[in-house]
Amino acid sequence: MENIAPQTTLIDLEYLGYPKVIASCLLEGEGRFALVDPGPASAVVTLRRKLDQIGLGVKGLDTIFLTHIHLDHAGVTGTLVKENPRIRVYVHERGAPHLIDPTKLLGSAQRLYGDKMERLWGEFLAVPAENVSALVGGERLSLGGRQIDVVYTPGHASHHVSYIDQATGMAFTGDTAGIRIANGKTILPLTPPPDIDLEILEKSWELIQERQPERLFLTHFGPADGVKQHFAELRDRMEEWSITVEDSLKNGQGDDVQRAARFEEQVTTSLKRSLPDREIKCYVKGGAVELSWYGLARYWRKRHRS
Ligand SMILES: [Zn+2]
Numbered sequence: 001m002e003n004i005a006p007q008t009t010l011i012d013l014e015y016l017g018y019p020k021v022i023a024s025c026l027l028e029g030e031g032r033f034a035l036v037d038p039g040p041a042s043a044v045v046t047l048r049r050k051l052d053q054i055g056l057g058v059k060g061l062d063t064i065f066l067t068h069i070h071l072d073h074a075g076v077t078g079t080l081v082k083e084n085p086r087i088r089v090y091v092h093e094r095g096a097p098h099l100i101d102p103t104k105l106l107g108s109a110q111r112l113y114g115d116k117m118e119r120l121w122g123e124f125l126a127v128p129a130e131n132v133s134a135l136v137g138g139e140r141l142s143l144g145g146r147q148i149d150v151v152y153t154p155g156h157a158s159h160h161v162s163y164i165d166q167a168t169g170m171a172f173t174g175d176t177a178g179i180r181i182a183n184g185k186t187i188l189p190l191t192p193p194p195d196i197d198l199e200i201l202e203k204s205w206e207l208i209q210e211r212q213p214e215r216l217f218l219t220h221f222g223p224a225d226g227v228k229q230h231f232a233e234l235r236d237r238m239e240e241w242s243i244t245v246e247d248s249l250k251n252g253q254g255d256d257v258q259r260a261a262r263f264e265e266q267v268t269t270s271l272k273r274s275l276p277d278r279e280i281k282c283y284v285k286g287g288a289v290e291l292s293w294y295g296l297a298r299y300w301r302k303r304h305r306s
Helices: 041-053 077-083 096-100 103-121 198-210 227-251 256-272 277-287 289-305
Strands: 002-005 008-012 023-029 032-036 063-065 088-092 132-135 140-143 146-152 161-165 170-174 215-218 222-224
Touching (some): 023 146, 023 215, 032 140, 041 077, 215 227, 277 289
Parallel strands (some): 088 132
Antiparallel strands (some): 140 146
């Protein structure tokens, strides 16, 4: 547990035993408590232990703010609500139906992760409809007296929102602003299937910057300073990745599995120039680099068909 601002605590979910891969954030406003993206069900033991350590427990939670419903961000939500039916869950209206009935979501995750699904993500329980509040963007929510603005930021996922906390000036950007471990220099995009759309994503980056946040909070991993520089770097890297993936489709050899593996290898090699091995693991695991190839490949194939 690390205090990153007044009444704002980073919780390292120690995903599969690895530190600095998935972060949740605990917010307090006048004795009311919220988690931003509580994480995957496979990390529930760590989450529960850390909430117990500060004497709050799952029972002490009032609210969950979801940036989107991907398993690494939202997977444990149903488990927490089952234990504490008082919890109110905020999610974009396009994500809400899949939280209430996760059949489709789990089907598409199953296709991506196969028999590793259970070990990686644990059990995704449905969230009762009466606990879910659907967002469209533009809302101002309140946690005690603490005001949290909702910005619709699609591109990584069509149902992605970001939360701007008025108390700290922090923007909780989920996966929209990429991955950057512990405020380091390296910033990578997060572009897994099936929703990735680069033009839409760029617009979302603009929308976040228009709100002039002082800092970002990334699920992978933690607070990020120098917002303008962050997005400039992210844009450069995205352009590079986008070109690399498009090229691999045009003249790359082998099938998609080989192309994706080669892409991960290329990214890992370039990370090795500036990062120690244990940090590279955080980027490759948290960033799911191989999946990002598939996301961008899907985007380019769709573009070339139309
Ligand atoms: Zn994520």
